[in-house]
Amino acid sequence: MTNRVQCQVNGAEVSFEGRLDEPLLLALRNRLGLKASHFGCGLEQCGACVLSIDGQARYSCALPVSFLDGASIVTPEGLADDPVGRALLEAFDAEHAGQCGYCLSGIVMSAFALLKANGSPTREAVIEALDRHLCRCGAHGGILRAVERAAKGLAEASR
Ligand code: FES
Ligand code: FES
CATH class of the missing domain: 1.10.150.120 ([2Fe-2S]-binding domain)
Structure with a gap:
């Protein structure tokens, strides 16, 4: 299993290492300081955490970083x-x-x-x-x- 994920966030190349089961929302907030997306329910029920991922609106509160290799992500900051x-x-x-x-x-x-x-x-x-x-x-x-x-x-x- 890969221990490194590379993706684009708001047009910039980003790599995540270490705990790749961490939800994307938390990785963006805690590792990259991108805090404009909100944590609401954490259960894919409220929509506060939705981001654009490869052009699709997707919940990020329960989506592991490991699923995002090669993805293009836009956050509210972008x-x-x-x-x-x-x-x-x-x-x-x-x-x-x-x-x-x-x-x-x-x-x-x-x-x-x-x-x-x-x-x-x-x-x-x-x-x-x-x-x-x-x-x-x-x-x-x-x-x-x-x-x-x-x-x-x-x-x-x-x-
Ligand atoms: S925080 Fe509620 S759907 Fe993600
Ligand atoms: S929850 Fe307050 S503006 Fe939508």
């Missing part, structure tokens, strides 16, 4: 370096989406994966993409508007 990520950050800000913000670290990453794959999602597609995220503040309305605002802004910018 969003500002990408036009879609920037559009989402600006739209969430403009819509005042969220209240406490705890859920948003994962929601914005699912929205990022969605808009990367589908630049003009229907409301139903946005709801489906965000369906597995819990928001205890009930901020769903503003969150949906923010994702739609980002998609609209990107579409207008590409005309």
Whole structure:
């Protein structure tokens, strides 16, 4: 079994050694100091830890680092370096989406994966993409508007 994993995190080459059964979320927070993703349930139930992994929105709280050799990972810290990520950050800000913000670290990453794959999602597609995220503040309305605002802004910018 390999004792070293190499992957990309926000475009930078990263290697993990040692305890490769450690969940990705904890390795990012504790080894790389990337703390924008939140730990909620730790059971793949709430969505706070979702990251973009090879373009897919995936839970990171129970995903061992050993599964990530060769993967390309985007965390919330990397969003500002990408036009879609920037559009989402600006739209969430403009819509005042969220209240406490705890859920948003994962929601914005699912929205990022969605808009990367589908630049003009229907409301139903946005709801489906965000369906597995819990928001205890009930901020769903503003969150949906923010994702739609980002998609609209990107579409207008590409005309
Ligand atoms: S912390 Fe990963 S799904 Fe809740
Ligand atoms: S904004 Fe508080 S949990 Fe969603």
